[in-house]
Amino acid sequence: MPAIRKIRRETSEISCCLKYLLFISNVLLWLAAIAILATGIWAWSEKDMFKNIAKLSSIALDPAFVMIIIGSIMSLLGFMGAVGSLRENTCLLAAYGIFLSILLIAEIGFCALAFVLKDKGWIKDQATEGLKAFIRHYREDADQQNLIDWIQEDWLQCCGIDGPKDWDSNNYFNCSSIAIGSREACGVPFSCCRRRPQELIKNKQCGYDVRKEGYGQELSKILYEKGCVQAGEEWIEHNLIIISTAVIFLMFFQILGICFAQNLRADIYTQKSKWH
Template identity: 60%
Template sequence: MPVKRYRRDQSEVSCCLKYVIFGFNVIFWLMGLSILAIGVWAWTEKDTFNNLSRLTNIALDPAFVLIVTGLITFTIGFTGCVGALRENTCLLACYAIFLAILLLLEMTAGILGFIFKDWIKSQATNGFQAFIVHYRDDPDQQNLIDWIQEKWLECCGIEGPKDWDRNVYFNCSSEAVGSREACGVPFSCCKQKANEIIKNKQCGYDVRKQDYRLDASHIYEKGCLQAGEEWLERNLLFVAGVAVGVAFLQVSQRPDANFDNQKMPLRVS
């Protein structure tokens, strides 16, 4: 009498999981493609591809960060899209590995960030110093630091406005060579005046001169390092919630534990 035995076939993905993974990763794929295109466009505008000497501060280049972020997002999203649509278990396994690596890196960064707070603070200070030194050299870095000082943290310099003495244009000694910005600060250090529609780009001129009568409400006196720490303390729950949400989203999309368990008969005489 023939004996029927059953085994599990794990070569297919459930229909529901297939389209959930596909839908999510279409969004990620398009986001990655858009970010990558913006980064490449920014490099093209700066003529970086034809002048590789501009890559001396590549780690601080916002366009480079966009290119790397877009490329990683594009690769993961594309792998998930094709793997889910074609039901290719090899691509889905690669997709799961990518997500596991990202999750591990996020957890590691969170733990190291808590343990090595002083080291991270030192690195942030060094990075901001490089931004100040090269403020006029790269329009992307200039726009980034202006956004940080004016729109985000409402601060000026690292410890205060005096840190802008590190920049050759804002250094007080540059007045001898005809720099109009000598002993000043960028316009992003200035506070927005009431009923001011268009901000005065020269509002930071001469504000660090000894004979200049500085109005306390004219520029931001707080350094960006202190302002960043205070912002993080105020928004700690929000940042932690976003991190947990991203981690949960990554775990929920892992397809390696959700294969369709269809039973296929195997007859053995």
């Protein structure tokens, strides 16, 4: 029996199932990351962000920049996991596990911070400042314009930060801009307008002049009067279970990736020890 057990230990091999499961999952991650990174770089080049340094003042709010950062992190992670598992490279697998661990710790810290500060208004203040920047630069950056239009029209069905009046902080929609000939003065973007029944093509001029005197109670039939901050809070409350489940699943797969990488490294070291 001891001899049989010894032979079994010596003929043990690296788990092909573990190796190729880690490889395939990280190849898919890497391909998705390349697509996100390429889209972000293309969007930046279209806006001449690489040449216009003045635009970098609001870089953190730029959707294209966010895509570049996310794509870069994901591609690096996918590369280390795919190559490390395929080539049985223990250094890359160790770096992959450490990188995943850092991301996991950062996510846990962010969730804990959000839970602690949710009643202190910090998150609401950050969202408010972000929306203020989006409103101010609405006509200056196509990506930010598309993002806030999507937030107002498709996601939260809201208008402004606390309501339509917040669009007064944009030079084009400010009521005083009537004097300089802005046709959008005292109005709001079309994304603030309620979609009419059976409306196939939305009227892009539906927000013109709606903040001028005379609309009165008719305004509620034309616009979303709820601010996006309040609408966002209500959306989170209604979808808290779904959000929590998604976060738990993400963390679970990260933990699984860390465990797979460490187990594969252990198998590789076991095989290398037999060569000596």
